[in-house]
Amino acid sequence: MKVNLEELKFGTELIKRGFAKMQKGGVIMDVTNAEQAAIAEEAGAVAVMALHKVPADIRSAGGVARMADPKKIQEIIDAVTIPVMAKCRIGHIAEARALEALGVDMIDESEVLTPADVFFHIDKRKFVVPFVCGARSLGEAVRRIWEGAAMIRTKGEAGTGNVVEAVKHMRLINRAIDELRRLPEERIYDVAEKYASRYAELTSAVKGDMGLGEVGRNDVVFEEYTLGEIIDGIYKVLLEIREIGRLPVVNFAAGGVATPADAALMMQLGADGVFVGSGIFKSSNPPEYARAIVEAVQHYDEPEVVAEVSKGLGEAMKGLDVFKLSEEERLQTRGV
């Protein structure tokens, strides 16, 4: 069949969201080298997240956390046949472009790394490669979806091995969706205005400083978009959520999932799949641990299977008490 190249479409919303849908029911594992990537693939991971350090080590190392060394990412890409994801800093368009050029299959614009922009996330629609972003609330999720994210994940509190924050974020998002479904249609626009107000912060600060008054609907506030266009876009996303009763993109659990039972819990709360960060390669027996988490996700509603795969797994990662973390130590507050 002769095909005119112009008829070929790349990077459409359907293709990006479609890629994320292929990950459903799966476990995406953080890996820091080719050997770990091979263990993850062998255990049945649907994808790997290529990192320089796992979140627990990023946390203890301190300093500025950046995109991983492209050489390392390339080695991981070469080691496995499943998709490879990698993280860029929030708002760091240049890191994201570099990852896209490397051939990374999905970019995680992640709060686990040190944010590069305090005002904005990346305008993800301008990329061919799909993005996943973290969210603690429906507002954060909706803003990321409007920006073009093809997948949402809970932020949780990465590198702690403590599932409490991931549960909290999943509950907050689910509860907000219920609230939205009960809301009369005429009130939805108010929610959209509230959610969109975050995009006006930069312009508002500048105009305030210059004594130029309030931000209006016709002010261009982010990339080429006016505040009015953003509100209308977010309104559309909210209407869709209200109609289908869930996020219009895949929603994974992340940030503190450490054991097979943690993974099963997040699936029971409605997650479409699970990211496991430090949990696997900080445990005492990574291959067994990885396999057990894959099994637990597949059989999340069969307690006897979760019990069976959890037997004699050895030490889970040690973990941290999230409530003892100071505000600066909490990664989840980055990028709203």
Added chain:
Amino acid sequence: MRVAVIGVQGDVEEHVIAVKKTLKKLGIDGEVVATRRAGVVSESDAVIIPGGESTTISKLIFSDGIADEIIELAESGKPVMGTCAGLILLSKYGDEQVIKTDTRLLGLLNVRVKRNAFGRQRESFQVELDVKHIGRFDAVFIRAPAIVEVGKNVEVLARFEEYVVAAQENNILGLAFHPELTDDTRIHEYFLRLNEF
């Protein structure tokens, strides 16, 4: 009529919705079940293996006995469709990626597949194809495999570039793309009608 969608991993819900729409459209009294356990496929009249990661789905269906049920159902003449990862699993022969990852295949469709034939996610694409028995079809390819060799008795339904991207061997239908991601149900209609033979 009861249609089972293998639900261990991948875009299961999208196939469930597509089948529901198709049953309604064809006026067939039937149901569709997504299953992650053994015992459901053998009670069904048709089965779909969705898109997802072939390495993951293969491990899970072979360890749970679902694979044997699919083979048995196929051998009894009931329609079986695989899309993307599903096509890989239906195939008789794989490529070096299939071998490297020790991925077990069902061997129901006499073809050789090549995984990630078009490249990585950034090379994923949408294109209008000519599909035999169907017509023009908006096909979505996501890190898609392709068929590189076709055995005897296998009918080629669609080609793209140098590859075969849709093929049928009697009651077995394999597609490299994802009809479940668009609203067009014509391929699902064609598939469910295979039950009438």
